Amino acid sequence: MEKLSDTALSAALDAAAALGSDAASACAAVRRAHEFCAPEIDAAAVLKAAEEARALAWTALHTGPWAAVAPPWRGVYACACYYAALAHGDDIDAALRALDLGLMLGDARFRPQLLRAAERLEARRGAVDESATAAAPPPPQPPSVCRPLSGGARVPRLPRPSLAWFYNECLRPAAPAVLTGVIDGWPARSTRPWSDLAYLKRVAGHRTVPVEVGAHYLDDAFDERLMTIADFLEAHVEGGGGAAGGGAAGGGGAYLAQHQLFTQLPQLRRDIAVPDYCSLSLEEDEEGGEGDAEEAAAAAEGGAEAEAGGPAKRRRVARRGYPDGPAINAWLGPAGTLSPLHHDPDHNLLAQVVGSKYVRLYSPEQTERLYPRTDAVHRVSSQIVDPDAHDAARFPRFGGAPYADVVLNAGEVLYIPPRWWHFVEARETSFSVSFWWR
Ligand SMILES: O=C(O)CCC(=O)C(=O)O
Numbered sequence: 309m310e311k312l313s314d315t316a317l318s319a320a321l322d323a324a325a326a327l328g329s330d331a332a333s334a335c336a337a338v339r340r341a342h343e344f345c346a347p348e349i350d351a352a353a354v355l356k357a358a359e360e361a362r363a364l365a366w367t368a369l370h371t372g373p374w375a376a377v378a379p380p381w382r383g384v385y386a387c388a389c390y391y392a393a394l395a396h397g398d399d400i401d402a403a404l405r406a407l408d409l410g411l412m413l414g415d416a417r418f419r420p421q422l423l424r425a426a427e428r429l430e431a432r433r434g435a436v437d438e439s440a441t442a443a444a445p446p447p448p449q450p451p452s453v454c455r456p457l458s459g460g461a462r463v464p465r466l467p468r469p470s471l472a473w474f475y476n477e478c479l480r481p482a483a484p485a486v487l488t489g490v491i492d493g494w495p496a497r498s499t500r501p502w503s504d505l506a507y508l509k510r511v512a513g514h515r516t517v518p519v520e521v522g523a524h525y526l527d528d529a530f531d532e533r534l535m536t537i538a539d540f541l542e543a544h545v546e547g548g549g550g551a552a553g554g555g556a557a558g559g560g561g562a563y564l565a566q567h568q569l570f571t572q573l574p575q576l577r578r579d580i581a582v583p584d585y586c587s588l589s590l591e592e593d594e595e596g597g598e599g600d601a602e603e604a605a606a607a608a609e610g611g612a613e614a615e616a617g618g619p620a621k622r623r624r625v626a627r628r629g630y631p632d633g634p635a636i637n638a639w640l641g642p643a644g645t646l647s648p649l650h651h652d653p654d655h656n657l658l659a660q661v662v663g664s665k666y667v668r669l670y671s672p673e674q675t676e677r678l679y680p681r682t683d684a685v686h687r688v689s690s691q692i693v694d695p696d697a698h699d700a701a702r703f704p705r706f707g708g709a710p711y712a713d714v715v716l717n718a719g720e721v722l723y724i725p726p727r728w729w730h731f732v733e734a735r736e737t738s739f740s741v742s743f744w745w746r
């Protein structure tokens with residue numbers, strides 16, 4: 309690992325130093341860490357200074373709501389994590405932990421440096437055996453959380469629809485659908501199977517991730533903890549860990565949820581691929597009119613030519629709001645993890661890699677019957693966490709709201725249109741990947 313450039317460092321620290329005396333002390337500590345790296349690295353001094361800055365920044369990042377934290381603190385935190393990692397030298401796991409924290413909580417502008425450093429450390433850690441475990445992964449068990457389909461409308465299942473078809477039948481009319489055959493070729497479903505928890509532990513077990521602890525994110529006892537993937541799998545996933553074992557439904561679940569794991573861990577990112585459907589957008593419709601939208605779908609269908617920048621319009625299907633492609637989130641947990649009824653603003657393809665999930669969907673037209681919460685932070689969530697366990701006297705309009713429900717099986721992908729309300733419960737150990745785009 310090399311020192312950060314003087315320019316990068318100044319850009320981060322100059323903005324932070326004016327925030328007050330703690331920030332000035334943190335910036336001074338980062339500068340000391342930077343200086344102790346040359347001409348010879350004094351690892352003990354770098355670590356001491358980096359940890360001093362990290363502790364001050366950590367306190368600032370955890371004081372008050374996240375949105376109210378002055379952004380320059382995140383730059384200080386990223387730099388402090390970088391130097392802590394650098395000072396850890398041969399203690400590679402400790403160095404990676406510092407980098408993971410920097411990636412999760414630090415300023416995204418330092419992401420390239422942190423990721424490059426993590427990649428080098430992973431290489432030094434030595435090649436991992438990426439093949440599936442010699443003993444075949446355990447065969448799928450019957451689901452331990454069996455919420456039956458409850459008479460909602462059917463969600464159609466479409467075997468690998470064409471892009472034009474998806475555009476016309478799903479995206480444009482905002483119609484949910486289960487797409488089958490779309491992720492069969494992912495290594496995560498074949499040669500590097502995520503159903504093999506030993507594989508996940510081998511390639512990523514030592515990396516630190518945020519885990520939601522509690523029945524669900526609206527639960528009073530909800531907390532977020534940082535732990536390694538191996539610790540998470542061993543404590544909360546292996547052996548069922550879920551509803552039956554005090555998991556989400558039992559009030560004590562744990563969920564690695566809505567985390568951009570694949571930006572952090574390229575070794576898992578290569579096990580999946582962004583579905584082509586994510587290149588389609590309605591925003592072009594609004595700008596270019598009907599004809600253009602159809603051309604866009606046809607162009608996206610054009611594949612290689614479009615990719616090569618030919619006459620096709622694929623590039624015009626710009627992903628405004630997600631300039632680097634869709635936001636890809638990981639959702640990993642035991643049976644019983646539960647995402648309360650809520651909606652999101654963008655298109656969503658929820659790919660079910662391991663296990664199955666029960667999903668209930670309500671169209672945006674039903675919003676008034678779903679009793680959205682009124683507090684600013686959770687306005688996108690309903691006051692009704694679980695549609696099968698609501699208080700009919702308190703929420704009298706809810707009972708009549710029409711819905712669709714589906715069991716999303718391993719290997720299937722669910723299209724959830726923007727602002728559609730969804731409630732999701734894992735029926736067994738589950739690993740899903742969501743793609744959000746505009
Ligand atoms: O799988 C889940 O638990 C929730 C997924 C979800 O809410 C989403 O992808 O937007």
